[in-house]
Amino acid sequence: MKEFFEITKAYQQAIADGKRMALATVVHVEGSSYRRPGARMLVTDDGQLTGAISGGCLEGDALRKALLAISQQKNKLVTYDTTDESDTTLGVQLGCNGIVHILFEPIDAAQPDNPVELLKKVLLKRQNAVVITLFSLLSRTEKQPGTCFLHLQHDNIVVNKCHDLFNSAALLEESTVAYQLSDSFFKVFGADKRKLTGFIEYFNTPPSLVIAGAGNDTIPLVEMAAILGWEVTVVDGRVSHATKARFPKATNVIVTKAEEVVNHVQIDNRTFFLLMTHNYNYDLALLKGLILKDQFRYIGALGPKKKLERMYGELSAEGIVITDSHKSKIYGPVGMDIGAETSEEIALSVLAEIKAVLNDKSGKSLREKTEPIHNRARKPVEYSRDEKEEFLCAVQTVIS
Known part of the structure; x- marks a missing residue:
């Protein structure tokens, strides 16, 4: 696009x-x-x-x-x-x-x-x-x-x-x-x-990427997604961080509470969410809202697996049922295993994973494929x- x-x-x-x-x-x-x-x-x-x-x-x-x-x-x-x-x-x-x-x-x-x-x-x-x-x-x-x-x-x-x-x-x-x-x-x-x-x-x-978090590590992620032609929305509760000046390549930059995020974005089967605010409570509240809405295709959670398990535990304690179907669409730690360390490398890892999920691919090396690279549904x-x-x-x- x-x-x-x-x-x-x-x-x-x-x-x-x-x-x-x-x-x-x-x-x-x-x-x-x-x-x-x-x-x-x-x-x-x-x-x-x-x-x-x-x-x-x-x-x-x-x-x-x-x-x-x-x-x-x-x-x-x-x-x-x-x-x-x-x-x-x-x-x-x-x-x-x-x-x-x-x-x-x-x-x-x-x-x-x-x-x-x-x-x-x-x-x-x-x-x-x-x-x-x-x-x-x-x-x-x-x-x-x-x-x-x-x-x-x-x-x-x-x-x-x-x-x-x-x-x-x-x-x-x-x-x-x-x-x-x-x-x-x-x-x-x-x-x-x-x-x-x-x-x-x-x-x-086009894929719609909703990033919760306006920290410095989000900047390369927004820029790389924009290069791909994706629609990018940055949401955060901090007025000082969520600005168009910091994210000129973003389609939208929204300052809002975590509980209100789902009311500000259009969600369809090509909408992908990332939880990367480095604020546990904000990420937890947004995760809760998305599970209750139950319309998401992908949620990527930055941070260790223990953090995500803790979130599951707290939400379950509130009486929120987290099904296996929910968990199959929540990726934490987010990203593909490419040895990423820097913000730019992590952005590459995350976007590669989302692209693979978008196209129902495994993310394996192309040299391992035995069939043609391109889709052959369009037969001459x-x-x-x-x-x-x-x-x-x-x-x-x-x-x-």
């Missing part, structure tokens, strides 16, 4: 500066690639790049293709075949061993529902969303509809710019599937040679042999 914030910010600046621009989107990948479908890059007519569609190897050629799209004011699908390591057509050996399809869309700032404006709607409010991008893999002469459909789940807002091709009901059906899967996928629309590939892109809300589109031969001829034409 952070990349999208940066793109929308650059978009607004480009409008203010009177620049023309295009959006490059990785829409389909066959094999291995540094960036996966959904990666985006905004290109202005003076060559400024915001975001990334590769590890840097495609950006130079992508700039030229984006400028062409801007000049012609026409969507273009460009294919990069990196499977041949000896191929120097692009001037570099990409070594990704995959075929990457990138859609270039010129942006008309006067159009209220251009692709970047649709992304802005996704970011406007904390809710899940689905964006559908349509393109033709089988014909370079066919119209490339591009980013043309948006569904915001909570507000139930629908924007359909491709209504001349498909009605909203047909596309809403696919967005419903994306919500059910909580993931993105590909769908082939149409028949015969008029087939279009749809990238049904699911956007989840399959076509018949005749369709593939026609497609490969088109690819060779584009590359040469």
Whole structure:
């Protein structure tokens, strides 16, 4: 999500500066690639790049293709075949061993529902969303509809710019599937040679990190979470510590009693709490409030395990039932075992643990994995042999 914030910010600046621009989107990948479908890059007519569609190897050629799209004011699908390591057509050996399809869309700032404006709607409010991008893999002469459909789940807002091709009901059906899967996928629309590939892109809300504690050890934690694009709220009862000046990267800084914290934050399944005030009573009161509310997914408690066991004991003495389900979501001592000592190292350890919990991962070394690193739920589109031969001829034409 952070990349999208940066793109929308650059978009607004480009409008203010009177620049023309295009959006490059990785829409389909066959094999291995540094960036996966959904990666985006905004290109202005003076060559400024915001975001990334590769590890840097495609950006130079992508700039030229984006400028062409801007000049012609026409969507273009460009294919990069990196499977041949000896191929120097692009001037570099990409070594990704995959075929990457990138859609270039010129942006008309006067159009209220251009692709970047649709992304802005996704970011406007904390809710899940689905964006559908349509393109033709089988014909370079066919119209490339591009980013043309948006569904915001909570507000139930629908924007359909491709209504001349498909009605909203047909596309809403696919967005419903994306919500059910909580993931993105590909769908082939149409028949015969008029087939279009749809990238049904699911956007989840960014993680929300609520940190109880405005001490010095919280500062690197806030800054690192902000780098990840997470929403960060710092809460503390001390007016002198909980200030925006101390935490400029925080989304919110709130001075409040521990008992009132749950009333000041929105809690969902992507909200994570950290107890790090170094004030036992404050942490205890917040833990009590969260257990009574019983809606949390993760609570990380700084300090030794004995401290947490003492908290359990005191809460049980008050008649508060702490179930095994509660305890399975409370992590104390907080963080992954990486030998962290300094505040910065502890922040890295804590954020790594939260990221692993967020994605239901173990946190083991990638070299121990036997399956692919990236999610393979987004399988590439399959076509018949005749369709593939026609497609490969088109690819060779584009590359040469």
